[in-house]
Amino acid sequence: MTNQSMVISDTQSGLAMAMAVARSDPALFSSAVPKPLISPNGYFSGKKVLIKLESFGNGARINGLLDSMRASSPTRRSPDSEDQNSWTLHHPSALSMFEEIMKASEGKQIAVFLDYDGTLSPIVDDPDRAFMTNEMRDAVKDVAKYFPTAIVSGRCRTKVYNFVKLSELYYAGSHGMDIKGPAKGHRKGNQTVLCQPAREFLPMIDEVYKALTEKVKYIPGALVENNKFCLSVHYRCVEEKRWGELADEVKSVIKDYQQLRLSQGRKVLEIRPTIKWDKGDALEFLLESLGFAESSNVLPVYIGDDRTDEDAFKVLRKREQGIGILVSKVPKETSASYTLQEPLEVMQFLKRLVEWKKMSLSLLRHLESCRG
């Protein structure tokens, strides 16, 4: 068995990281599971990330994980006014640019994609209590009356459904690795949209969930969340002086799982399969399911706050189509074009979208009645 660690340098944020270590028991996997591509110079060449491979012996550390954890909270940075001005200039508010955004939708079908945590619900200490308000739910419900709407979340699909509770939406859970279309009554035709590209990883994810839960249980505040096709190790409630310990425990468990990688969200370490499937792929899959694979007649609007949402923003850039909106109060490296400061502004934007649609429809009806 060879032990190798990989530190992913996300080309956009420079903060995401991953590791994979040759595992001892390949029996859990079928040959269909794509293996990481490692070139002789030690760089992983995925579509979207470069991974620098560092050899390490037993007990060695993966440099930078702790630093990355420290840097990962957007609230740590307090931008100076110059930063803030340049940020606002390059990533203006989606509310103040609303008319321009709507102009881009002329002749196109808008499709709405919404991240959950930090976008529809505020960030709170207890992940099980990240409720969205009824007002936000009503806003999303109204949006879905006029536009195909999907929730794209890192959470387990059923869990995020239990928060949102709207059966007319598409749901992409586990960072897009678990996609399901609207419930029966809301479906057009009989087709069921379902996509689970990481199915074979389920036994492994369960195994790692149990091991991690056991390993970190002595660290006050540490919490492992099972998101079905991926895991979240939360450190929001762990004292900062113990983050290094937590990182070491996580590394000690996943070093034996070459097919798993580690990335970061907001005060959370995310563990997921190395397959090339992320929120960007989920967005493309959903557009295809909606009949917009190669179409120029669609305007996807994607709203998200996290690093994992960047994969979706990049897809929109690549397609040269759609509107990426980052939810953030502080400057961040992003491929999104616009910003909203917090879930409250997301709700205002969604409500405006519905009002704009209602107005367009009544104008259309008026014009038709004048013609008739």
Ligand SMILES: O=P(O)(O)OC[C@H]1O[C@H](O[C@H]2O[C@H](CO)[C@@H](O)[C@H](O)[C@H]2O)[C@H](O)[C@@H](O)[C@@H]1O
């Ligand atoms: O893709 P998302 O819907 O944004 O999910 C990403 C992770 O969100 C949740 O964690 C985050 O929100 C928690 C509740 O506010 C907060 O306590 C935690 O610190 C944040 O990282 C969720 O619990 C994770 O499973 C998701 O992966």
